[in-house]
Amino acid sequence: MxxxxxxxxxxxxxxxxxxxxxxxxxxxxxxxxxxxxxxxxxxxxxxxxxxxxxxxxxxxxxxxxxxxxxxxxxxxxxxxxxxxxxxxxxxxxxxxxxxxxxxxxxxxxxxxxxxxxxxxxxxxxxxxxxxxxxxxxxxxxxxxxxxxxxxxxxxxxxxxxxxxxxxxxxTGHADDVYRAAYRRTIDANSRYFARYPRDRELAARVADHLAEHDVRMPSGERLSVRRFQSLGISFGTSAAIDSLHYLLECAFVTGAGGRPALSDPFLRGVDAVVSLAPRPLYGVLHESIYAQGGRATAWSAHRIREEFPEFDAEKGGPLHLTGEMMYPWMFDEDPALVPLKTAADTLAHRTDWPALxxxxxxxxxxxxxxxxxxxxxxxxxxxxxxxxxxxxxxxxxxxxxxxxxxxxxxxxxxxxxxxxxxx
CATH class of the missing domain: 3.40.50.1820 (Alpha/Beta hydrolase fold, catalytic domain)
Structure with missing residues (x-):
């Protein structure tokens, strides 16, 4: 002591x-x-x-x-x-x-x-x-x-x-939780982009740039479009929602040959939000906090996302950022999670959880x-x-x-x- x-x-x-x-x-x-x-x-x-x-x-x-x-x-x-x-x-x-x-x-x-x-x-x-x-x-x-x-x-x-x-x-299953969560996240996107209208075009430009280029954050990790979309978790708190706006406004700089590039301050700021290195259990255990009643969560957020085409960055409509959802691909893209992929998948398919x-x-x-x-x-x-x-x-x-x-x-x-x- x-x-x-x-x-x-x-x-x-x-x-x-x-x-x-x-x-x-x-x-x-x-x-x-x-x-x-x-x-x-x-x-x-x-x-x-x-x-x-x-x-x-x-x-x-x-x-x-x-x-x-x-x-x-x-x-x-x-x-x-x-x-x-x-x-x-x-x-x-x-x-x-x-x-x-x-x-x-x-x-x-x-x-x-x-x-x-x-x-x-x-x-x-x-x-x-x-x-x-x-x-x-x-x-x-x-x-x-x-x-x-x-x-x-x-x-x-x-x-x-x-x-x-x-x-x-x-008593609800994780599917009920994430189905409702996607609806709320769509609403949160609408509120955010109404508050900062220019950010919709900026976010779409970032996503287009990431789709066309292999962009690495200062940590060396690749920033994919879907990982960039997970910045939407910032919509949920008063401490972070404005920080996202000030991050996006410094996204682009002029690179070699006069071509647009994503700035290091922007990429470092994104890494600080999307990396789960400080809290890997958030990714591994997130769906299991809803698990009981003899049913597996089975990557609920990933499955239920198919019901919400708004989050498909390739469909051509306005870009939507995601929220508090964990996806199996995160265990391929986040180095803090890669070694825990098998454990996370095993937990996602477990059915004998005790009641909470x-x-x-x-x-x-x-x-x-x-x-x-x-x-x-x-x-x-x-x-x-x-x-x-x-x-x-x-x-x-x-x-x-x-x-x-x-x-x-x-x-x-x-x-x-x-x-x-x-x-």
Whole structure:
């Protein structure tokens, strides 16, 4: 355990040894890391309750205090905040192309990295930090999915549950999720290009250029048209949507012989968005977070895309960028994913996933719970979210017309509202 201070915060690092498979406590072990943060001056308050932050993802490490979203400063007014690096991310035993290179069965290993395992890790951490005393959980995006799993598996560990942009379908298949996601992504394209009309022509020029030339990013990776289209993930957050515009505006320069070329600043900026090197589990596990009920996801986003010709860059219509979808070809084009291709395909065709949610327990829920649902959320379907809210006893959702998916990170009033709803 290490404690240090910076920027008005007191941080304490914790590392916990946990089972890889919680049903086999005597089996292989991994480390789970969490950073506890308290406002300077409050560190001596033994009665200060803890709030666990469950990050979006899957495969995203917890926020670092030096780059904290608006929610953290608000939470620190009345909580000790626990920033958990979910298993496989950050300082928790990493799972990536390097650490899995010599593993005999990466797919079997990674099958233990879903929400149910994350919740059981959190319960061991809670008992380590405060014994039987329950804590508050704030789940953003996939962290909200984990929070519903928490309410299903271990509600006794929760004092209250707060969810932002993270109410998943409890019973729907991945096909239902991605079919709705493509529709929302078409709408997000329309909103973006209405906001920045010139960018439609710029994006089409970039795609045409990539179709005609072998363009390499500064990393040496080829930038294909379909990989360029995945920049549409930027449409979903207030922090990124304008950044995409300012990236596109510097796309072209004049190259050798006066011919147009794509600039290094543009290509480097694209690489920073489309590469999954910092979070490979996002690609490997993304569809499995919806997997249960005896059906394989079977590369759902890839299959369902056939129903939406708008995303076919060769069809001749206006170019559409894609959103939060993982495709099998990404495991050929992204060097961070190439060594994980076989494991990802095995997981995509697995059918014996355990259930993530207990509908009976959620229907009888007694934990105070509140959720922010964003009307124009590109990543989580509003109608599916509201249906889920209706299945959780005591959950009265707040539907916001003014925030995108990252509302809790952009505006402290979001956390204020949820705390007030559960007071």
């Amino acid at each position: 290490t404690t240090y201070r910076h920027n008005g915060l007191v941080c304490t690092d914790h590392t916990l040894d946990v089972p890889l498979d919680h049903t086999r406590p005597d089996g292989p072990r991994i480390d789970v890391f969490a950073r506890e943060v308290v406002a300077e001056g409050l560190e001596g308050r033994r009665d200060l309750p803890r709030l666990l932050w469950l990050q979006g993802g899957p495969g995203g490490r917890a926020e670092r205090p030096n780059a904290a979203g608006a929610w953290l400063r608000r939470a620190l007014k009345e909580y000790r905040v626990v920033l958990l690096d979910q298993r496989g991310t950050g300082r928790s035993t990493p799972a990536d192309r390097t650490t899995l290179a010599g593993h005999p069965d990466p797919a079997a290993y990674l099958a233990h990295f879903r929400a149910d395992s994350i919740v059981r890790d959190a319960e061991l951490l809670r008992r380590h930090l405060q014994g039987d005393r329950p804590w508050t959980v704030l789940g953003q995006s996939f962290g909200g999915f984990c929070t519903l799993t928490y309410l299903s598996l271990a509600p006794e560990g929760l004092d209250r549950a707060l969810i932002t942009g993270g109410l998943p379908t409890l 949610y207990d509908l009976d327990r959620l229907a009888a829920n007694e934990v105070p719970v509140a959720a922010a649902v964003y009307r124009d959320d590109m990543f989580v379907d509003r109608e599916q979210a509201l249906h889920t809210a209706s299945l959780v006893r005591g959950l009265d959702p707040w539907v916001s017309d003014t925030h995108l998916h990252d509302g809790v990170k952009a505006d402290p009033a979001v956390l204020d509202r949820l705390l007030g709803m559960t007071a």
